[in-house]
Amino acid sequence: MRKRFLLGILVLAILSASMVSMAAPVYKIAVVAPFTGSGSILGDYIRNAFIMAVEEINAKGGVRGRQIEYVIYDDAAAPATAINVVNKAILNDKVDAMFGPNMSSCVLAVHDIAKANKVPMLVGATSPSFGFDKVGNEWLFRLRADDEVKVVNLVKYAVDNLGVKKPAIIFGSTDYCVVAKDVAVDEFAKRGIKPVSMQQIKEGEKDATGQLLNIRQAAPDALIGLTHEPEAAVIMRQFRQLGFRDVDVLGFSAWGVPAFTDLAGAAADGVISVQGFTPEYQDPKVQEFVQKYQARWKSLPSDPAQAYYDGMYLLANVIEKVGFEKEDIRKGLTELKDFPGVQGPLTCDAKHNFTNFSLISQFKSGTWNIITAIR
């Protein structure tokens, strides 16, 4: 009995091997992203792009002579965990700035901690729910176009260019999907259109036939998909098998990334999606970024990667201008104008969004053909 108990203690002791802290003059940044759990698809893109930017900046001598040091935290895409790690980052590890979380509900859960401790927080989450106009946190900035902008563009394209009159909507159950659904319904209503069918598919569900049959019964002229990647793949495969005819498919940003097209295979052909970033965009600066990323990580970047890469450069640029004082950095970020990002100029607007850039593209025989780029 005693031996066993001592063994237990030993295990605990080994586990509690603590961390070492450094005391060199560095600029310390926290990266909070999901690496476990449902959102772990995104964590790798974010980390890779961020590390790439930091390595480039440090190789050129850092910011104002200081090297950038980063600590990566896993929020498991869960707000309760995000609160734990942001507390650790800000109160224990004393970071100077923070990138992430990348999930909107996590941002909502933690942004007050950043505000109370005056830590600039740059996030890639895209829900309109935490814009400066909504929560009024002057320390919180967004690196990507918010979902409202993207859905508005998608609906506009559907109605104006495709002449959609009887859309059916299928949506997921996370904040990402629900916000998009609300915006889409509003936007259609503004144009005098009411969706003929609204169906929900929960994250992790693998059978959408029930929902799709209901939709088929309503005879729509377009299917608007507002779900995450795996559900998008499930829907598209069964959509093809159930024999829909003359129905356009328009999907939200998750329907425009490889995690969806790889899974759906041929079923993804013809899908129109609104994207925040795509490596297929034939812009010289985008292609330069794609090549650098590919050379460093042996894989193609996807949506959130470029945002965090830009974000690190943007922060470094502001620090070079105003110094290390947190209040000055916050002001510098707020006043930022026309900073050259990978996909064009970045300017802080009234919602504290740096960009409204989005692309409307169609997936055709294995690649995305860009239809329009909207700023």
Added chain:
Amino acid sequence: MERFKKVIPLLAVALFLVIPLVDDNQYHVYMLNRALINCMVATGLVALTGFAGQMSLGHAAFYGIGAYATALLTVRVGFPVWLGIISAGAICLLVGMVLSLPSFKVSGFYLSLVTISFGNIVWMLIVNWHSLTRGPLGFPGIPSITLGTQPLSRVGFFYVSAVVLGLMTLALYRLSRSYIGRGMKAMSDDEQATETAGIDTKRMKVLVFSLSALYGGIAGGLYAHLSNFLSPESFVFSESANFVAMAVVGGLRSIYGGVVGGLVVTIIPELLRVKGWEIYYLMGSSLAILLLVIMLPSGIAPAVQNVYNRLGARLGIGGSGSGSNGNGSGNGSAAAVRGDSKSGGR
């Protein structure tokens, strides 16, 4: 000499209680607060599963109902925070009574399936009932606990939770030594025999379910006012599993099992949040808990108590077989429960 034996546990508690005064790292204090809240839920599970033999893998539901109840009552209705938390506990108590009804007919593994289903239903209601909970958008702006007009600091929250947890543990201790507590243990050993002996097992079940639901609800209420933000992800099945893991790791049949397990299981993953380990720490912590369960199936608290008793005996302090500290009486029935689960049920 007897007195000396009682001093050491008190000393340990006192040492724990001064941590926030000595350590001004607010992250540590926050994690201790989270741990104390988890301890409450785990203590409720010790009562339910350890003492009364009823399995629940859906306790995140009570935690969630409590959290959302106080959030709604304080934000939308304007209740003061303390009343919100008490109401949260009361609501959970009622829901717990309802959940005890299936346990009249269903036991063991089947009961755990019922509670898993219950947990999933509550979670899905939180996700889908937008007008009430704002669903996946999350529920922001929940007020902190205030002391007069000042919001309570994290250190203050620590002491409030510690007192609440202390009261919960004390209540459980008193209960376990009462007629009802002995009845519960008897029921967990052999339900039919208990029934034959004239003890109303249904009443026992209603009582213990509502008690542990109350603990879960109050814990959820405190969590809502600690984090100021709620979202459905905090109340999924894996949280329920985590709560049971706490009770098991601490010691299901020990009064202190919930407290010890809650602290250990909350702190382990945080200790493993080492730089560069962001994808490994969950592997590490689940493995650590797995090993703890395998090596100490009856839990840490009884093991510590055992070692302590033996050391005491060797040093000539106190009687070795006294078993007078709350746990001793639990051991006998624990063995019986295990015996039942190995040979019975066929």
Added chain:
Amino acid sequence: MLSLVIQNAVAGSAIGLLYGLIGLGVVLFFQTTNLMNFAHISSAMLGAYLCYTYTVMWKLPFALAIVMAVMSVALYGLLLKRFVYAPLAKRKGGRLEFIIATLMLSVFLLNAVIVVWGGVPLPFQGLFGSDRFPIFLGNVVIQYHSLFVLAYITVFVIALQYFFTRTMTGKSLRAVAQNPRAARLMGINVDRMLNLSFMLSTGVTALAGILLIPVYFVSLDLGSGIIGVKGFACAVMGGMKRPYQALLGGVLIGLAENFVVLFVSSTYRDVITFLFLIIFLVLRKQAEA
């Protein structure tokens, strides 16, 4: 309307049979050990990921990859018995301890898979006819994959029946399930039978996991989430006695799900399905667990 009902019935049965495949392993395991393995669904995940590795990365023939994946997972089942079950049994850990240990094991395996294979679902196209255009019977669509599943189930159930009623090992296994003490007295090596039972249930589930790839992809959803619970639900609905009854339980659940979507709402589908399960559990004939 009629074709809509039939189509929903077909689709519901198809997905229900997949749940049932998971439930099969649950019953097989419960039969001999009287325990619930909450890391049960992890076997399906491991089976799918290993099969993916063997075929796509190691470029082995598919049939060989399946055999190897199933055998690897059966080996894992043996390790599970040796390093989780046996030590717990030796220290008199009860049913709940085993549940918690296996729950933690499932968290561990899930995160191990994320570390090794990453969190992104892996595409594995063209398995079991999933790329072929489905069969149309009037307005009703039947997917090729469902036919594969049906064929597999037929063969498997007959094989299982033969194994349990005609072979010595199968009979011994049943004897152990009914009364381990008596079986021991009859000269059956109970420990060996336990080993076999662990390997059988994990191996069968691994095979189910591979069969689920066209629907679930090679993804973490196979090792977490709701399908594990649904597997238990199938087993319970089938009465926990005969493995193939779990398939019926699965079909029942699949049908319930699809008809809730058709007649009530897709949003509250799972709420209603779980309510249905609770009511079923309470009303069902008193079985001991």
